[in-house]
Amino acid sequence: MGWRVVVDMDLCESNAVCMGILPDVFEVRDDDLLYVLEERPADADRAKVAEAVARCPKQAIRIAED
Amino acid sequence: MAPAGLPRRIVVVGASLAGWNAVRALRAEGFDGELTLVGEEPHLPYDRPPLSKDYLAGRVDRGRLDLTAHDDVDALALDRRLGIAATGLDLGDRILRLGDGTDLSWDGLVVATGARVRRLPGTEALAGVFALRTLEDADALRADLAGGPRRVVVLGAGFIGLEVAATARLAGHDVTVVEAAPTPLVRSVGELVGRTVAELHRDHGVDVRLGVGVEGIEGEARVTAVRLADGTRLPADVVVAGIGVVPAVDWLDGSGLAVDNGVRCDGTCLAAPGVVAAGDAATFPNALFDDEVMRVEHWDHAIAMGAFAARRLLAGDGWDPAERFAPVPFFWSDQYDRKLQSVGRIGPGDEVELFDGDPAERRFVTVHVRDGRVVGAFGMNRPRHVMRLRGLIAERADLDRVRTELA
Numbered sequence: 001m002g003w004r005v006v007v008d009m010d011l012c013e014s015n016a017v018c019m020g021i022l023p024d025v026f027e028v029r030d031d032d033l034l035y036v037l038e039e040r041p042a043d044a045d046r047a048k049v050a051e052a053v054a055r056c057p058k059q060a061i062r063i064a065e066d
Numbered sequence: 067m068a069p070a071g072l073p074r075r076i077v078v079v080g081a082s083l084a085g086w087n088a089v090r091a092l093r094a095e096g097f098d099g100e101l102t103l104v105g106e107e108p109h110l111p112y113d114r115p116p117l118s119k120d121y122l123a124g125r126v127d128r129g130r131l132d133l134t135a136h137d138d139v140d141a142l143a144l145d146r147r148l149g150i151a152a153t154g155l156d157l158g159d160r161i162l163r164l165g166d167g168t169d170l171s172w173d174g175l176v177v178a179t180g181a182r183v184r185r186l187p188g189t190e191a192l193a194g195v196f197a198l199r200t201l202e203d204a205d206a207l208r209a210d211l212a213g214g215p216r217r218v219v220v221l222g223a224g225f226i227g228l229e230v231a232a233t234a235r236l237a238g239h240d241v242t243v244v245e246a247a248p249t250p251l252v253r254s255v256g257e258l259v260g261r262t263v264a265e266l267h268r269d270h271g272v273d274v275r276l277g278v279g280v281e282g283i284e285g286e287a288r289v290t291a292v293r294l295a296d297g298t299r300l301p302a303d304v305v306v307a308g309i310g311v312v313p314a315v316d317w318l319d320g321s322g323l324a325v326d327n328g329v330r331c332d333g334t335c336l337a338a339p340g341v342v343a344a345g346d347a348a349t350f351p352n353a354l355f356d357d358e359v360m361r362v363e364h365w366d367h368a369i370a371m372g373a374f375a376a377r378r379l380l381a382g383d384g385w386d387p388a389e390r391f392a393p394v395p396f397f398w399s400d401q402y403d404r405k406l407q408s409v410g411r412i413g414p415g416d417e418v419e420l421f422d423g424d425p426a427e428r429r430f431v432t433v434h435v436r437d438g439r440v441v442g443a444f445g446m447n448r449p450r451h452v453m454r455l456r457g458l459i460a461e462r463a464d465l466d467r468v469r470t471e472l473a
């Protein structure tokens with residue numbers, strides 16, 4: 001069973017809060033768009049991803065189990 | 067089984083952002099004792115920032131405000147006491163008194179009662195006068211603005227007042243902002259940024275009146291005008307007071323908890339043995355900023371402090387005192403199509419450096435330097451820079467390092 005990071009780009013407003021928490025996974029570039037660099041981060045990063053989920057001001061991030 | 071002395075019966079007072087994140091963290095950390103959530107509002111936790119932005123504009127509906135949307139609320143196994151205020155606290159006997167006459171006993175307490183908005187004194191009976199803190203406040207203002215083009219006067223150019231001004235302006239209302247200070251927002255973001263934000267509103271046709279106080283509000287059943295100290299009379303259909311908040315801690319009077327502009331915590335969010343506090347209601351010394359005692363009224367802060375306070379509470383005496391709650395405060399504000407973001411602590415004496423971009427283009431970053439160290443930053447439509455600066459401030463970077471890393 002794996003998990004992956006899903007960002008709802010219609011909700012995301014590129015404020016880069018998630019990048020502040022986990023720059024290896026989330027990156028807002030100079031075009032002001034968010035790029036998910038790693039859809040399937042290591043399990044060790046799961047707590048940080050969960051923190052990004054809670055702290056995204058737009059509730060745009062979720063963790064999908066598959 | 068938890069060791070003796072650790073909490074088994076926790077009450078969280080305040081069912082909003084800080085309280086909810088304390089609840090989440092308590093369960094996530096494995097606390098499986100009794101957990102009660104007491105909240106004065108009848109709602110499950112909802113999100114306030116949209117109340118002055120997308121929700122006020124009618125762009126998002128009530129469902130989007132739900133802070134529990136991603137949670138399995140049943141699995142949290144909460145005893146919910148919503149629509150009931152805490153009215154008193156006995157620290158010795160560990161009793162919490164509720165407005166419905168019940169007493170709750172606890173061995174762990176989270177104080178997260180946030181802040182209450184200041185309303186214009188003497189206008190309680192006057193229609194058309196609003197303040198904005200709760201869902202009901204937003205619904206009332208939204209309904210009134212829907213009644214047609216209005217002359218809106220916003221009193222106080224703080225962030226929430228300015229957001230209301232922007233939202234109302236974009237909806238086609240005639241908007242005036244009145245601020246007693248010569249430049250808005252100076253205390254939180256400094257002179258250059260404050261001036262630029264005032265200009266941003268003027269770009270959009272808002273009448274921004276600075277350096278003038280309010281003398282009185284006119285009207286019989288409904289507001290008709292605002293009188294200014296310089297003699298001006300501004301005709302008004304709607305007045306929105308954006309004059310700040312006070313921490314909602316009056317219910318702690320006489321409890322023995324130290325209260326001074328909020329519940330006073332130590333550097334680990336502890337207010338007394340078995341009692342932690344978080345969010346808009348709490349003050350704490352921040353080790354990252356020379357132990358400056360701060361009360362932070364930001365969304366992100368309520369989440370971080372709520373979660374930290376929960377962990378602190380569960381650890382009891384086993385907590386390592388060296389592990390401090392020492393955040394780099396962050397807030398954002400959306401006005402028109404601009405994203406305003408601020409990180410760190412900006413003080414009046416700081417040197418301000420325009421770091422990137424141009425205020426005239428409404429896209430720029432400033433950094434704020436104290437004794438050689440970067441202590442704060444502000445960005446308008448520059449999220450990437452601001453968030454990288456947040457990390458550098460946490461590492462106590464100086465200006466040279468910031469220049470190198472962000473080059």
Ligand SMILES: Cc1cc2nc3c(=O)[nH]c(=O)nc-3n(C[C@H](O)[C@H](O)[C@H](O)COP(=O)(O)OP(=O)(O)OC[C@H]3O[C@@H](n4cnc5c(N)ncnc54)[C@H](O)[C@@H]3O)c2cc1C
Nearest residue numbers: 080082083084106115152179180181345346363364365397
């Ligand atoms: C309109 C608006 C827009 C905002 N926009 C932004 C923004 O863009 N960016 C940003 O960073 N921040 C913003 N904020 C600030 C942010 O919402 C607050 O910092 C955050 O809500 C604080 O959370 P809290 O849980 O500490 O307090 P609160 O949200 O104030 O919640 C406290 C809760 O405790 C309850 N309570 C109070 N007294 C009692 C009692 N005696 N017993 C039981 N319950 C009690 C209250 O009813 C309330 O539900 C905004 C706030 C408002 C009002």
Ligand code: SF4
Nearest residue numbers: 012013015016018056
């Ligand atoms: S924190 Fe949320 S809104 Fe901000 S960039 Fe990340 S996903 Fe988008």
